[in-house]
Amino acid sequence: MVAQPVTFIVLVLLVLLIGGGCVLIRSAMRRGAAAASSVACPSCRHANPADARFCAHCGAAMR
Numbered sequence: 001m002v003a004q005p006v007t008f009i010v011l012v013l014l015v016l017l018i019g020g021g022c023v024l025i026r027s028a029m030r031r032g033a034a035a036a037s038s039v040a041c042p043s044c045r046h047a048n049p050a051d052a053r054f055c056a057h058c059g060a061a062m063r
């Protein structure tokens with residue numbers, strides 16, 4: 001039995017949806033990891049490790 005065009009279209013849409021979802025999830029995870037691993041200095045906006053107590057660039061206390 002030959003696959004019907006509708007079945008093929010549904011398959012293509014499913015692949016597109018799954019692929020788009022994976023890209024969205026990956027970009028969201030990358031954003032979350034970047035936000036968790038670095039904190040901007042309140043004084044000079046230098047990116048410091050999340051656990052830093054003082055800014056490595058200007059020495060200001062990190063919250």
Ligand SMILES: [Zn+2]
Nearest residue numbers: 041044055058
């Ligand atoms: Zn700073």
